[in-house]
Amino acid sequence: MKRHIMLGILVGWVASFNVAAQELASPSGPVILSVSGKITHFNMGNEAHFDREMLLALEQRKTLTHTPWHDGQVRFEGPLGRSLLEAVGASGTSMRVVALDDYAATVPVADFLDHNVILAMSQDGKPLKVRDHGPLFIIYPFDEEPGLLNEETLTRSVWQVKAIEIR
Amino acid sequence: MKSSDSLRFKLTSCAAVVFFLSAIIVGGIIYYRHQLEMVANKLMEDVVWVTYQFDREVRELRMALIDASVTDLDAMLLRYEILYSRTHLFRRGQVAEFVNTYDVASDELREAIALVEALDSQFLALAGRQDLLTTTLRAGLAEQLVTLQQLTETILLECNAQVASMKVDERETLLLLYAAVLVLILLIMSTGSVLVMALIKESRERADKANMLKAQSRELAQAVANAEAASQAKSEFMAVMSHEIRTPLNGVVGVADLLSDESMSQQGHQYVQVLKESASGLQAVINDILDYTKLEAGSLDLDRRPFDLKAFLDQLCAGYRLRSENDDLRFHCQLDSRLPDHVEGDVNRLRQVLMNLLNNAFKFTTEGIIVLKVAAEAEGGVKFTVSDTGCGIDASQQHRLFEPFSQVDTSIARRHEGTGLGLAICQRLVTAMGGNIGMESQLGLGSRFWFEIPLPGVEHEVSEGVSKITNGDRLPPWRVLVVEDNPINQTLARAMLEQLGQLVIVAGNGQEALETLNAERCDVVLMDMQMPVLDGLETTRRWRAQESQGHLPIIAMTANVMPEDRECCFEAGMDDIICKPFKREDLRRILTQYMDEFVGDATPSGSDRSLSDPMPLDTPHDKRVVRLPEPGIAPKSNSTAVSLSTSDVLDPEIVAELQESLDREVIEGLFSTYLTRLGARQANMQVMLEQGDRDSLRQAAHSLKGASSSLGCAAMARAASSLEQLALHDDVSSLQRRMAELETLKTLTRDSLKSARLLTS
Secondary structure, three states, X not given: OHHHHHHHHHHHHHHHHHHHHOOOXXXXXXXXXXXXXXXXXXXXXXXXXXXXXXXXXXOEEEEEEOOOOOOOXXXXXXXXXXXXXXXXXXXXXXXXXXXXXXXXXXXXXXXXXXXXXXXXXXXXXXXXXXXXXXXOEEEOOOOOOHHHOOHHHHXXXXXXXXXXXXX | OHHHHHHHHHHHHHHHHHHHHHHHHHHHHXXXXXXXXXXXXXXXXXXXXXXXXXXXXXXXXXXXXXXXXXXXHHHHHHHHHHHHHHHHHHHOHHHHHHHHHHOOOHHHHHHHHHHHHHHHHHHHHHOOOHHHOXXXXXXXXXXXXXXXXXXXXXXHHHHHHHHHHHHHHHHHHHHHHHHHHHHHHHHHHHHXXXXXXXXXXXXXXXXXXXXXXXXXXXXXXXXHHHHHHHHHHHHHHHHHXXXXXXXXXXXHHHHHHHHOOOOOOHHHHHHHHHHHXXXXXXXXXXXXXXXXXXXXXXXXXXXXXXXXHHHHHHHHHHHHHHHOOOOOEEEEEEEOOOOOOEEEEOHHHHHHHHHHHHHHHHHHOOOEEEEEEEEEOXXXXXXXXXXXXXXXXXXXXXXXXXXXXXXXXXXXXXXOOOOOOHHXXXXXXXXXXXXXXXXXXXXXXXEEEEEEEEXXXXXXXXXXXXXXXXXXXXXOOOEEEEEOOOHHHHHHHHHHHHHOOOEEEEEOOHHHHHHHHHHOOOOEEEEEOOOOOOOHHHHHHHHHHHOOOOOOOEEEEEOOOOHHHHHHHHHHOOOEEEEOOOOHHHXXXXXXXXXXXXXXXXXXXXXXXXXXXXXXXXXXXXXXXXXXXXXXXXXXXXXXXOOOOHHHHOOHHHHHHHHHHOOHHHHHHHHHHHHHHHHHHHHHHHXXXXXXXXXXHHHHHHHHHHHHHHOXXXXXXXXXXXXXXXXXXXXHHHHHHHHHHHHHHHHHHHHHHHHOOOOOO
């Protein structure tokens, strides 16, 4: 167990080194997420734009959980929030998350660092479309950490995410 | 009144507790409802939010449709996609559940969803094909969207109305609960105030009660103080009265003493004897009362001095030996050879205790023997034991013996005079001397009183209280000055002293005494305390101040026996005290003390030795006392006495012990008395048997058993024991046989005694 943790740290360190060493790649497909604000890696002006491929290249996670908006347990998959933060070299304390319908919520950076929050791209193996609250849906691991199921966290669970501003 | 108060108190307490619990429960319910409401509120907000968003999205799509010609077609399609996503929220999750549960605008919702789905194919067909968006299509879409808008508006309004009504309901319930809590709090407060009132009332009552108790205890303390004062006054009265009685009694005793030496008729001698006995009885009673009063007052002072223990005991025993000079009663004194010659202790108190015990023994023993045994114990202790074969004391009475004013029973009190203070005084004296006292007794067999006190041995010292001049010796003629104002007492003292062979000079007061002492030589002075002109203390002080050659012994004559009076005498320079009333013997004893110094180390006369115990004392001391029989000696066998040897009939050990410790004549006397009484016992028992008085028979057998075993007549003791055991139950013929057996044993015992040379006739 300890060894796995050590290994994880090592991998994480090497990965961050690699990311830091390389310039952020440019999106080849349609841009689905743009990150702005206090970041160090850009690929479009002072913003970082991501297409589906780039997001799939980040560290992925599967989260099995119930939500107030679905029936039964649902399996979500997508990049870890903190891997996204690493990828853009974020240095702020909070994020302004904006949805396609211009709904916006403020999420503390700490939420992404302390919990395994993902930007879900698929649900039960099927890619999330806009009509399914896609393309990106911030999913907290409610079943793993029942303490997260509160009003505050629920307002932070933004769906149809299109942009994040690091503050 | 009191019980209804307490009932009310209990009811109020119960009510308070019930109200309190109810308040807590209602509070809990309110809290729980609040929690529920928080969740419900969130849900209701969500519902309103989602329906609002749905409605808004329809509006957005309509706007996009209008703009679609000029702007991007994709934006309109995205809007549609978003609108589509809104319908999901009504189809699953919490919002869907809410809508289904409360059946809110379900028809409109179903229609709206169906409409959105119907639009789906039309919008999907437009993807990337702006050319298809004709004016007619646009108008058609717009028309459908208007219909949808109407539905969503209705949905929004109905949801909002539903949520509002639920919130009102919830608020009303909560208000009701708050009202209940308020009422409960009011009830708690009212019961609480009732309780507080009750507590205040109770504490006031308690304080009243405490005050009352305090007052009562003060009264009690006062009563105790009064009682103590009364008791004190009584003691003082007794002391004063005793003292007042002593002074005239001095005259009575003295005159009786003198009268008995006068020649007079037989009748006259008898009268004088009665007078003497009555007077000394009265004197004894007064002495007891004074002693006890002093002991109770705690003013007992011990006067520890070295004295010759053996000489003291010899003197003491000599008197009792004379008293026992008749056939039925013998007195023996046994001294342990290990006793130290000289010991330190209060010889007068020791004499008092011993005389008390011995006098008791003589009082209650008409025949048999009385033995005083003195044995050295560990660590300087000396144990004195007085055993008698008297009437004995019942076990149930024994514990009362040492209490004041208790004689064993009233019948004994009638037969024997006494205050009943003797043993109480003995006990207190022995305790004061640092020892302890005890007794064992068996009814009908005898008693044994003992006490043990520390009498540490000392190196040879000038003996006091014990004289080298013994009773038989004549005193050397000394010049004795008697200082006394009372003419009767003058005569008395002169007569007594002259009979003791002394030369007497009399002075009427202290002044005369000093003149006499200056004029002629005197050897000793007897000084009264209270006199006109110059009292005894002052006279002594003046003489001591002017005394030029040698120390003149001055002895106080006083009826004041309290320690502080003694102290005054010694402080004034007196040497000794003789208590009034005194007898010739008392005078003799005190004079001898001072004459001894002149007799010095002269060899004691032969008669002195003859007074001490003639028996050798080298055997262990505990074997020298006739053992009290142990209760219930079991018979060794039931065989008849036909073939018994001497050693079976007599217990050789006890016989040897008797021979060791008693004179031959004494032993013979004991056995002949025993055999004589045995005949009488048998006759009595025979009568009892014939009359069927079996209980008396059993007691008689028990008594015979005790008497026989203490004299070592073992066979007789065994027979008596079995008779005792069988007396109540065996048949008459069997008992008759046993009685006959006793007769045989009597003969056998007599023969054995004769052959053992314990009996001559």
